[in-house]
Amino acid sequence: MEYILMIIGAVLVNNIILVQFLGICPFLGVSSKVNTALGMGAAVTFVMALATLVTSALQKYVLVPLNITFLQTIVFILVIASLVQMVEIMLKKMSPSLYKALGVYLPLITTNCAVLGIAIKVTEQPLIAAHGFSIIDSTIYSVAIAIGFTLAIVIFAGLREQMELVDIPKGMKGVPIALITAGILAMAFMGFNGLVPLP
Amino acid sequence: MSKVKILTKGFFKENPSLILVLGMCPTLAVTTSVNNAIGMGAATTFVLLMSNLIISLLKNVIPDKVRIPCFIVIIATFVSIVDLIIQGFVPALSESLGVFIPLIVVNCIVLGRAEAFASKNGVIDSILDGLGMGIGFTISLILVAAVREILGAGSFMGFQFIPSDYNILIFVLAPGAFLVLGFIMALMRHIINRVTEKRKNKMCAAK
């Protein structure tokens, strides 16, 4: 039950893009087509789960015991950057078809603040109060967050595909109208407020 | 390019967040109040300045293959330094900016300037570029924050001048961030379009 609440909270109520403002760059950059948005979502889910697993293990067994949590930022970003590289190399060798589908998005993920943001956020307070800081909880939470990311970016891409055909003022074209659409989408997501208690 | 131009191009013409559309996350997230915007702008400017300085100094030492990891380490170091300083001396700011201070590391502006400018240019030019981009970023943050704070909270830099019963709450909430930034960007583009059109017309007339 706790996990179900946590997942609903992460996907809908605390949506990473529309509520927490993380990962806006890919949200605006890779959302002109539904297919590419799905690809980006899959890549982010994969990397985010892996990265959170590794960084929360590092936090629990290395940074906290050695009392060097002030190195958190630098360690986490290095882990994420090297993970992304590793995933890229492994995908290339093991599953060329998947690499073809996700490959172009992978380098972009290093500078996707969603991955680092969630890695840091899960270390700040326990996700399920009774468990304390738990690596398993963190990883499940990161997958749920990534699903929320995919949901938002796919809905948004669908809206943008329709918008291509609309006649709007010249200055509004492109990013500005996309932002305003995102604002209206964010209003819709506000409706989920209070649905579940947040971690 | 003249030194003045390197400094000032980030203010308007190549404004990192309003024109180049970089560093969107902090522009949306921390602009609930002007004070936050100034704090975030100052922190980012410091990181930009220092990382541009160090990277332009080391540009001949760093091998091309590992340049991105090296840049990331250098940037992350300065971000952590800023984080510690803010925690120590401006704790209220550290609370309101929260996770967005460490996230300066992945702000595309910083890595973008390191890659596109500091790794190719001299020390002084790089400092000016970092400073200019940082100030440009700060200006756009303040612009968005001012609109949101005045409309949404009825105050400016914490000074309340519209009673809270008459505030339009939506502007300090998440959707307001998207709406305000969208309209400001559209306005900027409209102005730039107008100016270039006028210039073109003048040139045609001169011919």
Place this chain on the structure above:
Amino acid sequence: MAQKKEASLIKLVVVLTAIALVAGLALTGVYALTKGPIELSQKEKKDKALHDVLPGFSGNIADTVISIDGEDVTVHKAINADGSLFGVGVETFTKKAFAGRFDLMVGFDDDGVILNTEVIKAGETPGLGDKINKSKSDFAKQFNGQDPAEYKLQVSKDGGDVDAITAATISSRAYCDAVQRAYNVFKIVKEAHHE
């Protein structure tokens, strides 16, 4: 050719290690320098909050730690010159907040009447939940002078006596939860003091 490649690989490793090492050293240095001020600013904040929730008191304060709901809560007992209890400042918390958790300092007088409440650390939504701060709204002021023995620490929607912040019921409920926890701690402390 092969040799040249090897040399460049060594250079790669050397440069990367050197940069990481210098970065680590620099950070450790800055950490050592800022450690004092960080701790000091946190202590100052708590001291100020304690001073605000026990208005008019300037004497001995004895700190004790009490375990409640699986967490340790620090209690500051303000003791008059004659040994009687002036009041108690409780560093309480809630986990029901919109942003997960926030920390409050709540002051009670000897009889358990709430003197004042102060937010120590909170990350509630700007414009909504952050109205728990006294600088943003009068919400927190309604607790002052109330005795939780007869004043029901719940929002009026749940049948209590507290007027919730408009559109921020969760934050208001969490505030009541934290104050209630502080009162429970106060009762334990008071009993222990009189024994």
